[in-house]
Amino acid sequence: YRAFNTTKVRTTCPHCGTGCQLDLIVNQNNVIVGAEPANGPANRNLLCVKGKFASYKFVASPDRIDTPLIKRNGKFEKATWEEAMDLVASKFTELKETYGGTSLAGFSCSRSTNEDNFVFQKMVRTAFASNNVDNCARLCHSASVHGLAHTLGSGAMTNTIEDITTDVDAILLIGSNTTEAHPVIGVQIRQAVQHGAKLIVVDPRQIDLTKHAALTIQPKAGTNVAFINGLMHVIIKEGLEDQDFINKRTENYEAMKKVVADYTPEVVGKICEIDPEAIVAAARMYAKADKAPIIYCLGVTEHSTGTEGVMSMSNLAMLVGKVGRPGCGVNPLRGQNNVQGACDMGCSPFDFPGYQKVANPEVVAKFENAWGTELNPRIGLTSTQVLPAAIKKQIHGLYIFGEDPIVTDPNTAHVRQALESLDFLVVQELFMTETAAYADVILPGISFAEKDGTFTNTERRIQRIRKAVEPTPGAREDFKIFCEVATRMGYPMSYEASSKIMDEIASLVPTFGGVNFKRLENPNGLQWPCRDLDDPGTPIMHVGTFTRGKGLFMALPYKPAQELPDEEYPFLMSTGRMLYQYNTGAMTRRTEGINKLAGRSYIEINIEDANRYGIQDGDKVQVSSRRGTIETYAHVGNIVLPEAVFMTFHFADGNVNELTNSVFDDIARIPEYKVCAVKIKPL
Ligand code: SF4
Numbered sequence: 001y002r003a004f005n006t007t008k009v010r011t012t013c014p015h016c017g018t019g020c021q022l023d024l025i026v027n028q029n030n031v032i033v034g035a036e037p038a039n040g041p042a043n044r045n046l047l048c049v050k051g052k053f054a055s056y057k058f059v060a061s062p063d064r065i066d067t068p069l070i071k072r073n074g075k076f077e078k079a080t081w082e083e084a085m086d087l088v089a090s091k092f093t094e095l096k097e098t099y100g101g102t103s104l105a106g107f108s109c110s111r112s113t114n115e116d117n118f119v120f121q122k123m124v125r126t127a128f129a130s131n132n133v134d135n136c137a138r139l140c141h142s143a144s145v146h147g148l149a150h151t152l153g154s155g156a157m158t159n160t161i162e163d164i165t166t167d168v169d170a171i172l173l174i175g176s177n178t179t180e181a182h183p184v185i186g187v188q189i190r191q192a193v194q195h196g197a198k199l200i201v202v203d204p205r206q207i208d209l210t211k212h213a214a215l216t217i218q219p220k221a222g223t224n225v226a227f228i229n230g231l232m233h234v235i236i237k238e239g240l241e242d243q244d245f246i247n248k249r250t251e252n253y254e255a256m257k258k259v260v261a262d263y264t265p266e267v268v269g270k271i272c273e274i275d276p277e278a279i280v281a282a283a284r285m286y287a288k289a290d291k292a293p294i295i296y297c298l299g300v301t302e303h304s305t306g307t308e309g310v311m312s313m314s315n316l317a318m319l320v321g322k323v324g325r326p327g328c329g330v331n332p333l334r335g336q337n338n339v340q341g342a343c344d345m346g347c348s349p350f351d352f353p354g355y356q357k358v359a360n361p362e363v364v365a366k367f368e369n370a371w372g373t374e375l376n377p378r379i380g381l382t383s384t385q386v387l388p389a390a391i392k393k394q395i396h397g398l399y400i401f402g403e404d405p406i407v408t409d410p411n412t413a414h415v416r417q418a419l420e421s422l423d424f425l426v427v428q429e430l431f432m433t434e435t436a437a438y439a440d441v442i443l444p445g446i447s448f449a450e451k452d453g454t455f456t457n458t459e460r461r462i463q464r465i466r467k468a469v470e471p472t473p474g475a476r477e478d479f480k481i482f483c484e485v486a487t488r489m490g491y492p493m494s495y496e497a498s499s500k501i502m503d504e505i506a507s508l509v510p511t512f513g514g515v516n517f518k519r520l521e522n523p524n525g526l527q528w529p530c531r532d533l534d535d536p537g538t539p540i541m542h543v544g545t546f547t548r549g550k551g552l553f554m555a556l557p558y559k560p561a562q563e564l565p566d567e568e569y570p571f572l573m574s575t576g577r578m579l580y581q582y583n584t585g586a587m588t589r590r591t592e593g594i595n596k597l598a599g600r601s602y603i604e605i606n607i608e609d610a611n612r613y614g615i616q617d618g619d620k621v622q623v624s625s626r627r628g629t630i631e632t633y634a635h636v637g638n639i640v641l642p643e644a645v646f647m648t649f650h651f652a653d654g655n656v657n658e659l660t661n662s663v664f665d666d667i668a669r670i671p672e673y674k675v676c677a678v679k680i681k682p683l
Pocket residue numbers: 013014015016017018019020043046047048049050051052182183184185
């Protein structure tokens with residue numbers, strides 16, 4: 001493509017939460033023809049296969065929806081924007097007047113910009129008069145948001161990617177298949193090992209990074225709380241705790257200590273099905289290292305005890321004084337490009353933007369004053385509560401912006417029933433997704449490469465995205481669609497440009513007080529908290545004091561997962577991401593080369609089990625749980641342990657979520673994707 005007259009536009013990768021900077025190469029015909037790595041603070045000139053090859057082809061895909069669609073007599077018909085907007089606004093207004101604002105809900109898009117997310121939740125809270133607004137963090141890291149906020153005061157990664165992968169003595173990696181889910185961070189972890197860091201990998205599967213580990217531990221999925229209690233038991237027994245830090249900076253230590261006294265390596269070894277000596281070795285390696293971050297991902301959060309798992313991470317780091325200083329901390333790797341931002345922007349039933357609490361009347365009054373309207377003062381429903389509420393006819397209208405719950409949510413039969421129970425469903429999308437097929441109206445939005453705005457990556461870094469090409473004709477800028485819906489419903493709203501939305505965010509969110517588009521021209525972006533125009537941002541949180549004042553130890557006894565294998569369903573199944581595809585595949589499945597490499601659903605099964613069942617690598621198999629049955633292909637090997645299986649969640653055909661269990665964590669309402677029981681039949 002270099003032979004042609006092209007321009008480069010610096011932007012942020014639209015896939016995982018690493019936030020890699022890249023240049024889109026645009027030709028004279030307004031088509032993106034390539035992507036090149038840029039020297040961003042998180043990626044340092046690296047890009048993974050998704051950033052390099054799958055970050056742009058979907059933008060000009062012939063599958064893009066290019067006109068509003070209205071379903072009539074069960075079939076989608078093309079409509080004008082005027083017709084579609086009229087129907088959307090009048091139907092939501094009718095439902096609001098008939099059943100009240102709390103009968104309406106909105107799921108926002110963790111892949112879209114901060115600005116779109118801010119305006120979306122504002123539309124739901126003002127025009128709908130409802131706090132039933134959520135984003136897909138509910139399904140991945142809501143446990144981090146709740147667990148870290150409760151124990152440390154802020155629900156975000158404490159340190160920076162660079163800080164936890166350079167000049168560290170050890171890394172405790174728990175429940176993160178970093179090479180596949182956050183590939184550029186995976187490379188940086190490998191580089192840290194080359195520079196002498198000891199890597200401790202704790203994962204039920206033999207993931208790629210185990211090749212570089214000083215110590216690999218494969219606990220049974222769903223036993224994280226017991227495992228961390230075991231590490232803390234050893235640390236306390238051997239006097240490796242940081243008593244000075246505990247005394248000065250934390251509270252509730254004795255209650256936590258009392259609980260972990262029971263978690264001897266022998267007890268924990270039985271629960272986790274691992275060698276007790278490995279627990280002792282890991283505890284010593286982590287505690288004795290001077291600089292040692294905890295890095296974790298969905299292997300910790302996606303459990304019915306997900307919030308407790310996250311709070312266990314805080315317990316462990318505080319026990320050895322490894323928070324609030326370089327090369328340490330508690331570091332959740334957020335999944336989607338802007339899932340951090342969607343949470344920051346208040347796409348949550350509990351929080352206005354900036355985690356300002358709906359439950360606090362002063363906060364409600366502040367936003368009522370700023371937005372000039374009365375707001376609903378009651379906490380709303382999470383997305384995982386909205387779906388069952390639809391079945392019970394408590395939710396009547398739903399607006400889904402850029403999410404695909406038919407593929408992403410657990411127990412697909414239940415999701416289908418929920419969507420079919422709605423009186424009115426609007427889906428705003430780039431493509432005809434599995435969920436869009438259930439809509440009454442589909443509104444075509446635009447992609448990251450067609451708009452200006454910001455994404456916030458996993459390390460709280462707000463970075464610019466820039467319009468590289470003109471939007472698909474017929475589609476409209478997302479925040480403008482929300483403004484029009486709100487205006488037609490009686491709450492006038494308009495913004496000239498996304499920079500003006502950020503100005504409003506800065507005026508309402510103290511931790512964004514110093515953020516504006518001019519400052520974001522700096523290639524390093526800004527890391528919140530960034531409270532005023534003189535504030536350079538905050539690379540490391542909780543230095544000197546925790547955001548909540550004192551760090552809070554939690555006493556957390558282990559509780560088993562809610563569905564374990566039995567005679568009928570003898571395999572313990574976990575789910576996760578693979579390198580080549582991204583979440584539902586709505587974007588990555590448009591890149592042919594990616595599909596050739598990894599284009600179909602599969603199940604990993606241990607060679608011993610495969611031999612017992614007469615299954616060969618590549619064979620088609622039937623997999624069933626108590627929720628449903630699918631067909632997929634066997635990957636036979638040693639990545640999973642005997643009696644465990646693993647599937648990725650990227651495919652509508654062979655969709656693992658037909659099988660997963662719709663049981664939830666009591667606090668964050670996150671689903672237990674990581675543990676359910678299945679049986680396998682060769683076909
Ligand atoms: Fe994009 Fe994540 Fe790959 Fe970076 S690591 S290029 S952000 S998918």
